[in-house]
Amino acid sequence: MIAGVHTTEVIVMSALTYLPRATALIVGTGLMGQHMARNVSEWLDLEKLVLADHAEQINVGGEGMALADFAAEVADSRAGATEVVAETLDVTSEAEVRSLFERHPGVGYLMHTAGISPQPLTPPEALAREDVIGACEVNLWGAHNVLKQGIVTGGFAPRTRGVIILSTSATVGSEGRASAAYEESKGGLMNLLTLQGRYFAEEHGLILNGLAPSPLRGPMAAQNPVSAGRLQAVEDVMPLGGLTDPSHIAGATMFFWANECWCVGEVLTTDGGYTKHKPIYGGLE
Numbered sequence: 001m002i003a004g005v006h007t008t009e010v011i012v013m014s015a016l017t018y019l020p021r022a023t024a025l026i027v028g029t030g031l032m033g034q035h036m037a038r039n040v041s042e043w044l045d046l047e048k049l050v051l052a053d054h055a056e057q058i059n060v061g062g063e064g065m066a067l068a069d070f071a072a073e074v075a076d077s078r079a080g081a082t083e084v085v086a087e088t089l090d091v092t093s094e095a096e097v098r099s100l101f102e103r104h105p106g107v108g109y110l111m112h113t114a115g116i117s118p119q120p121l122t123p124p125e126a127l128a129r130e131d132v133i134g135a136c137e138v139n140l141w142g143a144h145n146v147l148k149q150g151i152v153t154g155g156f157a158p159r160t161r162g163v164i165i166l167s168t169s170a171t172v173g174s175e176g177r178a179s180a181a182y183e184e185s186k187g188g189l190m191n192l193l194t195l196q197g198r199y200f201a202e203e204h205g206l207i208l209n210g211l212a213p214s215p216l217r218g219p220m221a222a223q224n225p226v227s228a229g230r231l232q233a234v235e236d237v238m239p240l241g242g243l244t245d246p247s248h249i250a251g252a253t254m255f256f257w258a259n260e261c262w263c264v265g266e267v268l269t270t271d272g273g274y275t276k277h278k279p280i281y282g283g284l285e
Contacts, residue, residue: 016260021045022106026051027053030113031246032213033051033053035250037070041078049082053087056088072086094145094148101155105154111253112164114143115138115186120179135185136181136188139189140185164208165210201265209267211249216244237274
């Protein structure tokens, strides 16, 4: 872990600028989506915030909560300054996603976090066809579909900035923490960003980048009892100390959303240094 760093206060300072009174769309209201939803409307003084999830009931702090109630809670925190809308959405359905953009046009900011990890800790030879197809349908096609429908409906504002959540599974592998199906689908999603990013920017004014965080301790990781022990092992060797937190993802997202961000099709690894090469010095003869 990093040594010699002591923080006693937080200094808030920003040289970044954003669109005024914009509409933001967050697809997926897990840990990352919830944290962003609770803060972004104030950070950006949004006119509208659309929260989309596949389920009407979501997990908030370990308890079940209606998506509509969560949206209302976020709206109350803004005292009506931001319209917050809850939408139940199947990201794999072209009709549903198209309808979403038709109801909420002019999206200036996109955060796509929706994803599944079928059969965690499972090697390729143990996966069934439906495991792989299911992961790719939600993780890869789901994100592709959101981008497609936003474009064909004219649902994105000019120079919309979008952030797609990948994972370190897509960039360097998960070392067995996720399923092979998850890694394969996220790898395809990374290629969508890096290989098509320039096209989206030049042809459609859609500025896309991605984040590849290390595991968060949350509902997805809890699917398998072995996951908790593996997450602890990751936490124990994290150079910056602790697991990746939703606030780390939010900070990186705000950078990619800023007018001053001059990146297209980039994937930023936000993992506290976990996947970086670790030199070993000393003890060599």
